[in-house]
Amino acid sequence: MRVHRLLGCAALLAALGMAFAGFARAENGPQAMVAQGDTYTLKLALGEPAAASAQAGTVQFIGSATVLIRYQGLTILTDPNFLHKGDAVRLGYGLSALRQTNPAIEFDQLPPIDLVILSHMHEDHFDELVQERLNRNTPIISTREASESLKRLGFQQRFALSDWDRLEVSKGETRLRITAVPGRHGAAGVSVLLPTVMGSVLDFGANADTPDYRVYISGDTLVYDGIRSIGQRFPGIDLALLHLGGARILDMFKVTMDGKDGVQMMQIVKPRKTIPIHYNDYDVFASPLAEFAREAKATGLEESVVYLSQGDTYTFTPRKP
């Protein structure tokens, strides 16, 4: 393990040196003003009709960044990770992380899934078990980079989105728009060596511009300039799922939000409710959930936080039926 860490350290630092000049140029370049993305469509087979009382939706926390969102007959799975306590995931450059928890349910216990939203291709978000066992026809919405990996793995229905691209999903009468929004896995210099990250905004309802319910999923990101544009373009976020953990690689580089960042994120995107996820699950997570809870309390935001233990379900009601 120690040898691995040293090799990983050397590989990463070498890559960092090479990347630094390029990133510095890119950071100083002109910013796109109001970029508009492309629009794609996904029509899902109706399958079993939604339950009659399906006006409410649910968010079930499975563990790490894995969540099941159900709304009016749609079942969405995020960042599937079904490995167990003690299992290792590879993070590139010879680096790995050990899982500290078990998922609330096993992969085989999942209900039928309509689509997967994958924030990025790291094994703690799309692990070996999932790579092997997930149905090859499951639609997967992710970054262009991850979609290339998914193609190599044989997944047939890939939707590769760049920032502000949209996917219009329909299933019977149910409508959902997924918009890819900015995310950056670490400080600018480090992030160029890590996978591209897709945040996502889910607008449920017949008119996505005036959604019945709006969900923001951060993905593994830090708080940086790109995050402000999410709050500006998507006011009135009903629920934010924030990837916390303050994950560090080589004990040096922070690559996901810690407790303080999570609260700063809330202050920027202003969700009505926030559910913290992606915490306490891996040995590279340096910021326990308690740190976020302390910060939320200190800033008077704790009333808007919903804490789910693994397996817990949050039920939400749309703004209008």
Ligand SMILES: [Zn+2]
């Ligand atoms: Zn990651």
